[in-house]
Each structure stands twice: as structure tokens, then as C-alpha cells.
Amino acid sequence: MSGRGRVPSGQPTIADVARHAGVAVSTVSYVLSGKRAISELTRNRVLASVRLLGYHPNAGARALASRRANVIALVLPLRSGIQVPVVMQFATAVVTSARRHDHDVLLLTSDEGPQGLHRIAAGALVDGVLVMDVELRDVRVPLLRTLGRPSVLIGLPADTDGLTCVDLDFHRAGQVCVEHLAGLGHRRVALLGAPAAVYERGTGFAHRTRAGVVEAAARHGVEAITLPCEENAAQVHARVVELFARQPELSALVVQNEAAVGPVQAALAALGRRVPDDVSVVAVCPDQFAEHASPRLTSVPVPAEEIGRQAVSLLMRKLRGEPTPPVTLLEPRLTVRDSTAAATGTPATYDPGRPAGAGRPAAGR
Template sequence: MKSPDQITIADVARHAGVAGSTVSYVLSGKRAISEVTRNRVLASVRTLGYHPHAGARALASRRANVIALVLPLRVGMQVPVVMQFAMAVVTSARSFDHDVLLVTSDEGPAGLRRIAASAMVDGILLMDVELDDSRVPLLRDLTRPSVLIGFPADATGLTCVDLDFHRAGQVCVEHLAQLGHRRVALLGAPPAVYDRGTGFAHRTRAGFTEAAHRHGVTTVTRPLPEGTAAVRQGLLDLLDRHPDVTALVVQNEAAVGPVLATLPTLGRRVPQDVSVVAICPDPFAEQTSPMVTSVPVPAEEVARQAVALLMRKLREDPVPDATLLSPRLTVRDSTAAPPPP
């Protein structure tokens, strides 16, 4: 029995029942291979424990088999959700026999230029995309292929994928309007997220406001600072100024729990007095009490599609400019008709 170090491409090819060149194409991504064949080859790779030598692999394909995930850690970011994206990118990249270089420093265009100029990576994924993102002009000129997880205001000449946050804001309002709510508040991301023009936050707010106007719903929108005490104070101020609010849309994962915990202390039962909808990953929504009606942020699916698009660009296959995932609302225990006037 051979050890993993002794396994060759020929061994993988025999195990998978394909030609050795097919195994090479699957591992290098140099040619399009059918999904069925690719999966069979990768299954044989895993079963036999084959690990191509990175140096030989790079020499053969002139590739590093590494992609960069540029994820600057900034104020206001929800780290657990960000890590869901990062882990999903790593898992998806491994299915294409690529590793991931995580770049967390906030270097802007200079950092991108440094990464692209090296031989360390084959392509670049970018997260935390701003509407007026200073990295965008450079991306259009780089020779390395790139994919953005998020959309700038002008996405011309770029490949972008994300949840349709504009539609997500609309879906939340439509659900509450159908229940009969006519005074709804959006509790958004921390102020720093709006201040730097992060796309998802602004798009959600725009969709929320647009749908509210269409359905005759009066709205209040405000960012929520970080920290349980700050969330509680923000909610107190909101309900003191707008006591007629009967529903809240929360786009701040860290605030969902504190909002649900604070409302009963203010004499507001959920959902009998106030309904709550969250835009957050399912695990957040399912672990609250009561379980919250939500539009999930599909981190795994967005990451999978982003990696797949980048791999297609590495093969020089055509890709769509924009990939928007449609939001879905899951009704749970936190929404109901408003109390009678």
C-alpha cells in the first residue's frame, strides 16, 4: 500500500477511471471539465490522500494555486458573520485544489497592487465593498482576475456577487405591511459602516424606504452603535421619540439578541406589541427567544459562487458581470399583526 507521499497522478487516474491528463486539468483548472468527472477525480484525490507538490504544481501550470481573500478588518464589522464568509471561501477554494491567502490589513489600492505584483496568488476576492471604493479603479486595470463580494456604485467592468440587499430591505417591509403595520423602524448597522459607504447597508436602507413608501408605511431609520448598553440606549431613545412604532427591522447581527431582551423590560412584548424582523444568518435567528423572523445572509452560497466565478475567470471562461442572490424571508415567532389602536 502506497503512502500519500507516493501516490501519483497516474494512481488517481486509475482510481477515478479517467486519463492522467484529465486529472491534471481538474487540479490545475486549465480546462473545463464536466462537474460529474471533476467530482469523481476529486473524490479519488481525497480517498487516496494525493497531495500534489506545490512547487511542481506551480511550475507545471505557471500558477500558485492560491487565491487572495482581501478582507480588511474595520470598525463596525460583525466578525462572526465575516468569518462565516471566510471559512466558506476556504472550503470552496479547496474543492478547486486552491488555498487561500487571507489579507486583513486595510491597505486600499496599494495593498491590492502589492498582492497582484507578486507571484503568490492567481486571483483576488474582495470583501467589505464600499459604494465609492478606492480599490475599484485599480481592479479594472489589474492583470490578475478578481471577484467582489459586494457591489460598488459603479460595477462596470467588474465581476460582483452578493445577496440582493436592496430587495432584502423591501421583503422585510412587505411582510410587515401585509400584517398591518404602518409605523416601522430600521435599526441598521453601526454608524461607521454607513459613514464609510459600505454598500450592503446603504442598499438595504434604500430598499426598506422605497417599499415603505409604496405600501404607505411611515418609517424611522437609524444606525445602532456597538455594544449591548448602546443598543439598549438606542432602542430606548427610539421608542421614547416614536412610541407608535409597532415593528422593527434589525440589520445588525450583534444587536438582535439585545433588542429582543430589552423590549420586554420596556413593557413591549414580542410579537404582541412589537414585531421584529432581522437580516442575519439563520443561526442567529434560530437561537434567539423568541426565534426571529428573518431574511438570512447566505454566506456559504455567496462565497461558493464567488470562488466558482474566480475559477472560471482563471480558465478564461465567460462570466456574468453581476450575480445577485434573491432574498427569502423565513417567518418565525417574532412577527404578528400590530396591537389594536
């Protein structure tokens, strides 16, 4: 009598595989993990049994014994003013990359708060953590330092000490937009940015883009106005009107708010300003939005997929105990489409990234 009689789970276990293949349990384990040399012959016998029985290792048992869950956590924001499609692209890129490294992804939202992170890390549910939508002075950052698990941030906090961060170089993105416009001869540009709440929260990308715009404008002798911008069509309209009231000579717009690009175009149309004949528009938004607009928008996309991939691969490196660079900034890439043209009366040759009119060359890269 075998005593206790719990019901067996139904799924074959490693012991079943071992029995079927006529080898020891440990041998099966080594075949599957590749951590020890196993003869061709044995390996094939084992693999055949695995396939035949439809064996899948039990995740809990594996995690318990190996002290690795092969799961990473992805902490997403669910706040307002968030660039939803971009977040989604990140998420799918992260899942796909993680799978390539034989890891799964546990989804966390920030609303459980920092203790959610703690719970998951302390309980060994995950091996490492990916945090999105990082604010300049993020409350989660100190927690990450004491978490005892590797983490990678998508975004840039004010103090990156001891962290690993990946992001688009938004500062550079702001510069690139202005340089493109300056190269086309525009002398008065405006940045329509993220909603005011995003700036107030101290979200890095908004501030950095604005700084890049302002800096490049100064360097190229371009006058720049910057305004936050809500996602509401009526308010966008009001902002655009406000811009032209403050600077009637405005000939170019940088829009960093994907939800606003449509309304901005509508507002310009309503004001009788044609794109790109009267006003040039550069957007910082996913390519999809830029392509679907009419006219198609010159844009700097956020390479969500690339960032997601990089973040995962950095995290994997940390899980293996390898050193990682503290900050990885991806170079922005401006795609010229149909919404930018030479400023009226200033037939400039197009040369992206290089200032045309105002003499002083861009700082070396």
C-alpha cells in the same frame, strides 16, 4: 561524482515516479493532469507508483512551469462594525468551494493596504482575488482593474464597470422585511441599522437595505423611521427609547445588526413591550442568531455560504477565461419565526412579500 551535492528534499519527485513506473516524466505529468490521452494500462501503472511512493507534486515547480499557482487570495476586512460571524461563514465557504475546484486560499487582510494585493498578484502567488466588504467607493476597486488578474467582489461598489460582483440583494431584503410587516398590518415601522461608522464608510449593504426599507414603506403607505445603531447594549437601549419617543405608535422593528438583536430584545423587555404582542421584530442576521434568540426571530439571513460558493465559482470561470455577469444579486428569503405577529387591532392574513392593507400591489419582479 555528481558535483554540487545539494541535499535532496526527501519528498519523491515526478522523476522518481517515472522511474518507478518505467515511463517518461512527461507521461506521469499527463496522467496526473489528464491533458492528454494515456492508455488505461500505463495510467494504472503510474497511479500505482504515485500512491506507493506517496508522491505529491511540488507546488512551486508546478506554478513556475504552468504559470498557475492554483491559489486564490481572499481579502478580508478587519475593521470595526463588521459582522464577524458572517465573515467567518464566507471564509469557510470560500475555502471549501475553492478546494472543490482544486485551489487553495491565501488569506489577506486589508491592513497591508492595496500594495499587499499588488505584491501578491504581481508575484504570481495567486491566480485570482476575492475581495470582501466592498465599500461604495472602494480604493481597491481601481487597483483591481489594473491588477492583471481576475477578481470577484463580494459586495457592490458604486461603479461596477468592468467588475464581477456577488451579493445578497439587500435592497430587496429591506423591501421584503417591510412587505412582511405591512402584510401583517403594521403601519409604523423602524429600521435599526448598522453602526453609524458603517454608513459613513459607504458600505453598500447598509445603504441598500435602508433604501429598500424606505422605498417599500413608501409604496405600502407605511411610515418608516431609520436609525443607525451601535453594538453597545446601553446605546441600543437609548436608540430604542429614542424610536418610541419619536413615534409612540411604532409597532414593528427591522434590525440589521446581529450584535444588536440581543440588546434590542432586552431593551424592549425593559420598556415593557412584549414581542411579538406589542412589537414585531424582523432581523437581518444569520439564522443561528435568529434561532438562538427568544422568542425565535423572524429573519432574513445573509446566505453567506451561497454567496461564497457563487463568488468562487465566478472566479473560476474568469480564470478559465469565460465571460461572467457583472453583477449577481441573490434573492433574499424571509423565514417567519415567532417574533412577528399581526398588528394590534389589525387582524391581517399573513402573506409574506405581498402587501395586505394598503392596496397598491408590489412592483412586479
